[in-house]
Amino acid sequence: MLRSRCTLRVATRRISNSRNSPNGRTRRDFGNFQTGQQLERNGAKRGKTKTTMTNRRKTEWKVVAARVTGVLVILVGALLAARICVANQPGDHPIPSIFDPRSTPADMIKQHSHFVLTITGLIFLVVFTLLAYTILKFRQTTANADREPAQVYGSNQIELAWTIIPILIVVVLFLAVARVIHAVQDAPEPATAVEVTAIGHQFWWEYRYPALGVVTANELHVPVSDPTHPTPTFFKLLSADTDHSFWVPQLAGKTDLIPNRVNQMWIDPHETGLFLGQCAQYCGTQHAKMLLRVYVDSPEEFAAWVRAQRQPANQDEKEAAGRHVFQTTACLNCHAVGGTNGTGRFGPDLTHLMSRSTIAAGAAENTPERLRLWIQNPDAIKPGSLMPAMKLSDADLDALVRYLETLR
Amino acid sequence: MSSDVMAIQSADVAGRSWTGVLHEWVTTVDHKRLGILYILYALIFLVIGGIEAAVIRIQLMRPNNDFVSPQVFNRMFTMHGTTMIFFVTMPVLFGFANYLVPLMIGARDMAFPRLNAFSFWLTALGGFLLYFSFVGGSGLYGAGNAPDVGWWAYAPLASRAFSPGHSSDYWTIALLVSGFGSIGTAINIIATVLCMRCPGMKLSRMPLLAWLNLVMSGMVLIAITPLSAAQIMLLVDRYLGGHFFDTQAGGSAPLWMHFFWIFGHPEVYILVIPAFAFLSEIIPVFSRKPIFGYPVMVAATVAIGLVSTSVWAHHMFTIGMNSYANGFFAITTMAVGIPTGIKIFNWIGTMWGGKIQFKVPMLFCIGFLFQFLIAGLTGIMQAAVPFDWQLTLSYFVVAHFHYVIVGGILFALFGAFYYWYPKMTGRMLSERLGKWHFWLFLIGFHLTFDVMHVPGLLGMPRRIYTYEPRPGWGILNLIVSIGALIQAIAILVFVANLIISYFKGAKAGNDPWDAWTLEWSISSPPPAYNFATVPTVASRRPLWDLKHPEDPDSRYD
Numbered sequence: 026m027l028r029s030r031c032t033l034r035v036a037t038r039r040i041s042n043s044r045n046s047p048n049g050r051t052r053r054d055f056g057n058f059q060t061g062q063q064l065e066r067n068g069a070k071r072g073k074t075k076t077t078m079t080n081r082r083k084t085e086w087k088v089v090a091a092r093v094t095g096v097l098v099i100l101v102g103a104l105l106a107a108r109i110c111v112a113n114q115p116g117d118h119p120i121p122s123i124f125d126p127r128s129t130p131a132d133m134i135k136q137h138s139h140f141v142l143t144i145t146g147l148i149f150l151v152v153f154t155l156l157a158y159t160i161l162k163f164r165q166t167t168a169n170a171d172r173e174p175a176q177v178y179g180s181n182q183i184e185l186a187w188t189i190i191p192i193l194i195v196v197v198l199f200l201a202v203a204r205v206i207h208a209v210q211d212a213p214e215p216a217t218a219v220e221v222t223a224i225g226h227q228f229w230w231e232y233r234y235p236a237l238g239v240v241t242a243n244e245l246h247v248p249v250s251d252p253t254h255p256t257p258t259f260f261k262l263l264s265a266d267t268d269h270s271f272w273v274p275q276l277a278g279k280t281d282l283i284p285n286r287v288n289q290m291w292i293d294p295h296e297t298g299l300f301l302g303q304c305a306q307y308c309g310t311q312h313a314k315m316l317l318r319v320y321v322d323s324p325e326e327f328a329a330w331v332r333a334q335r336q337p338a339n340q341d342e343k344e345a346a347g348r349h350v351f352q353t354t355a356c357l358n359c360h361a362v363g364g365t366n367g368t369g370r371f372g373p374d375l376t377h378l379m380s381r382s383t384i385a386a387g388a389a390e391n392t393p394e395r396l397r398l399w400i401q402n403p404d405a406i407k408p409g410s411l412m413p414a415m416k417l418s419d420a421d422l423d424a425l426v427r428y429l430e431t432l433r
Numbered sequence: 434m435s436s437d438v439m440a441i442q443s444a445d446v447a448g449r450s451w452t453g454v455l456h457e458w459v460t461t462v463d464h465k466r467l468g469i470l471y472i473l474y475a476l477i478f479l480v481i482g483g484i485e486a487a488v489i490r491i492q493l494m495r496p497n498n499d500f501v502s503p504q505v506f507n508r509m510f511t512m513h514g515t516t517m518i519f520f521v522t523m524p525v526l527f528g529f530a531n532y533l534v535p536l537m538i539g540a541r542d543m544a545f546p547r548l549n550a551f552s553f554w555l556t557a558l559g560g561f562l563l564y565f566s567f568v569g570g571s572g573l574y575g576a577g578n579a580p581d582v583g584w585w586a587y588a589p590l591a592s593r594a595f596s597p598g599h600s601s602d603y604w605t606i607a608l609l610v611s612g613f614g615s616i617g618t619a620i621n622i623i624a625t626v627l628c629m630r631c632p633g634m635k636l637s638r639m640p641l642l643a644w645l646n647l648v649m650s651g652m653v654l655i656a657i658t659p660l661s662a663a664q665i666m667l668l669v670d671r672y673l674g675g676h677f678f679d680t681q682a683g684g685s686a687p688l689w690m691h692f693f694w695i696f697g698h699p700e701v702y703i704l705v706i707p708a709f710a711f712l713s714e715i716i717p718v719f720s721r722k723p724i725f726g727y728p729v730m731v732a733a734t735v736a737i738g739l740v741s742t743s744v745w746a747h748h749m750f751t752i753g754m755n756s757y758a759n760g761f762f763a764i765t766t767m768a769v770g771i772p773t774g775i776k777i778f779n780w781i782g783t784m785w786g787g788k789i790q791f792k793v794p795m796l797f798c799i800g801f802l803f804q805f806l807i808a809g810l811t812g813i814m815q816a817a818v819p820f821d822w823q824l825t826l827s828y829f830v831v832a833h834f835h836y837v838i839v840g841g842i843l844f845a846l847f848g849a850f851y852y853w854y855p856k857m858t859g860r861m862l863s864e865r866l867g868k869w870h871f872w873l874f875l876i877g878f879h880l881t882f883d884v885m886h887v888p889g890l891l892g893m894p895r896r897i898y899t900y901e902p903r904p905g906w907g908i909l910n911l912i913v914s915i916g917a918l919i920q921a922i923a924i925l926v927f928v929a930n931l932i933i934s935y936f937k938g939a940k941a942g943n944d945p946w947d948a949w950t951l952e953w954s955i956s957s958p959p960p961a962y963n964f965a966t967v968p969t970v971a972s973r974r975p976l977w978d979l980k981h982p983e984d985p986d987s988r989y990d
Contacts, residue, residue, distance in 0.1 A: 092875070095876070095879070096803070096879060099879045099880065099883050099884075100883060119903060119904055120891055120892065120903055120904050120905060121891065121892030121903070122890060122891050122892060123823040123824075123890055123891075123892065124890065131823075133819065134819045134820060134822060134823055137817065137819050137820060138814070138817075138819075138820045138823070141813070141814050141817045141820055142814070144813075145810040145811075145813050145814060148810060149806065149807070149810055152777065152781075152806050153803070153806065155781055156781055156799075156802055156803065156806070159781050159784045159785050160784065160789060160799060163720070163784055163785060163786060163787050163788060163789050164788065164789050164791070165721075165788040165789060165790050165791075166788070169788045170788070173721050173981075174720075174721055174722055174786055174787050174788050175722075175786060176722060176723055176984075176986075177722060177723075177725065177782075177786060178723055178725070178726075178727065178989070179725050179726035179727065179728075179729065179779075179782070180725075180726070180782075183726075183782065184726050184729045184775070184779075187774070187775060187778040188771065188775055191770065191771045191774045191775070192771055195764070195767045195768060195770065195771060198767055198813070198816075198817065199760075199763060199764045199767060201817075202760070202763050202816075202817045202818055202819065203760050203763075205818075205819040206756045206759050206760055206763070206818050206819060207756055209819055209822075210755075210756045210759070211756055262753075266589070266595065267587075267589055267590045267595055268587055268589075268590070268686060270751060270826055270894075272826070272892070272894065274823060274892040277822075278751070278819060278821075278822020278823045279751050279822055279823070279825070279826060280751055280753060280822075281751045281752045281753065283686050283687065283752060283753070284589060284680035284681075284686055285680045285683065285684070285685065285686065286686070286687070286752075286753065288752070288753035289753070301892070301903075302892065303892075303894060303897075304894070305751075305826040305827065305894040305895075306587075306751075306826055307507075307583045307587070307590070307895075307896040308590070309590060309595065310503050310504055310507060310581075311503060312507075312896060312897060312898075313503065313896075313897035313898045313899050313900065314899075316901070408502055408503055408504075409502075409503050409504060
């Protein structure tokens, strides 16, 4: 056959040149499966003492072992760090860890993640061990340095085995995934649910409770949900501008708020307290300071909060001067205060500003000094926020802050 | 200038002026030179992208840091992502493909040498356009500078209303232009592999590197076209009053996501398949055995190529798709892990029973295997949709894809550098510096990216220019930043090695690794037009046949 005749005519001229090159590829040495180059190297090594060779092998062992332990130490360290950080005190939730759930969707995800982590962990252990064993076992040694190993091209049985086993794993994983997707995403809304419309803005959150007639911003209040009388909160998620994502890790996974689209999610916190989170989808300059604060109230506290929020704004005549500033400057283009002519919706509703513990979507504490600074120079607190510097006189500014202080 | 004069000039090596050399390189259509140009170009952008990463890591070293403003930070992560994907990883992989594919299949050049040059210069223009935005991006509104919309440029953030000025236009046009370059190179690789193989080299005898680059190029054609279409639509939106993605006029934000990710996910495999290709060449040589299960490796690659075109929406599990769509993309995403797993097993099979030589290229490949295993498993975690609702958009996912791109692709690339540098320059890279590079980079990598998973689990989202002083976040981010510093030092060692070895490295000879593919049969660096006599091959390892006439591969072919 033509094919068999031309077997060895690979760049003949060049190979024959290299025969005389310093690397000295001599074709005579093929008898013992060895290339000329290796022969030469081995020859050189044989000239040296044998101890150098064994030393070299030992150090290699050390290097490999050091590397493996190094990787393990780092992994364990990372896990420990996570563990320490997860140790929250009851009632206070300073770390929004996904492994510290306080609500059914987050809890289902945690259970599910344990399953996934177990499977992936097992795969990791098996493959890691196999890899490490292969690398440690089949290293070149002095004993085998002078001959090529057996040339194995493959094995259909083995290939079949390591195709079928992963397929089975994927099927099992998928069934588990499908169950949890359905349970979280297609959960029916009970009649007792609290409905909240959350609207993402650059860079703050607007919350509307249509059935309760409450409008607020940045700090969400929801009732705790008793398993025997569940009062979950169901969200309708909208966006006024760019994409955002609602993420309070201890209560649920994240769901995006996308303009021209209505998304849904739900939570049913089992515990009262403050839960932290923040916008997870990059939404512009101040994405980082679009923080989420969810207050989970007892049913009585929640009812009281709703009652307070439904009151019209304080119209105390003592602060009429400050109210006048609010009503005659650009404030009311963006902000609403119930009972005044301010009905803007571009910025947060200020009717009960003082019922919130933070301003600027959680970027600063709600104190008179911070409030004053925020009105005077928002960039000092949150550079790039869409709140303009109001450039008021000191007197006006003081009056305005005093007025805002009355909006309880 | 007549061709005679040219010939005399190029023959007269000693007498060439630097302008003459420059002219030769700029006008070259030689696949080897274009390959090297791609690689050098990518290395320059690697350093630039690395500096951007350093700015990011300094800013995030401690909570409420004010090293840079939010505007600058947002530009940094946008430019870092865009640069590393489009102007580092893509060109460097194309560079290696350009250099190696013709050599390995016994061809004298690519199928379309001038298209090859055109594609390179288009890609280069793309990179320069992107960076010109730093000076030219202000535009009519005086707003913006470099793009700050993230490397996905999600709608409507990239629309005129939210991204005034021209920074997003530079981003769009840079990607459009370099995309055309990528398509040109992909067509070229496909044509070369299919039409330019030397006598005897059937598709079933092709080195895996050529096979994998063939699959990669097919995927480029599938993936880059929707990206280019989306960029054109975005330009129509921005300048011709279109409303594809303009949500204020009823456009669709998810439409952009679909367009972007139907490019973006195959893209990950476009980047990783050439990395697989390097491993499939390097591991056999340093294990002294042929690749285990060659036909299965090819089939697995093709399977990855096919399945990876239907996994894109796993980037979008939080946008409110219904549970059936979420389930579909979960199972396709997990399914793509099967052929990938098969590949890992086959590499282990290759090493099994061999005698592994721990030269620097092999060290990087072994690093790849461990790290890609972890990256694959964290990928499976994110394919589990409910788990992904927590993990995605957090630092966990940032750690995951850096594990793929740095721990996987970059490690394989470093391996490729150490393996083929002797062929490209005729000099060996220093083993000593190489080992320093490897160990430093390995330590830095694990310090950075192992630890980076944790803040994500603790609720830290990505793309934030600063963060609240929550317990744990500060110290973890500090460790991550320290790791980044160690990586930077390792990269300096690498660059120093490249430069020093070019002048002082040991002479490589034709075949320093005692390898088996055709590129090692000719001088280092290879002569113009590669093969004086076009070789004829009878098996997958022509040089093995030559070195072992008593037991050639061709006997079992």
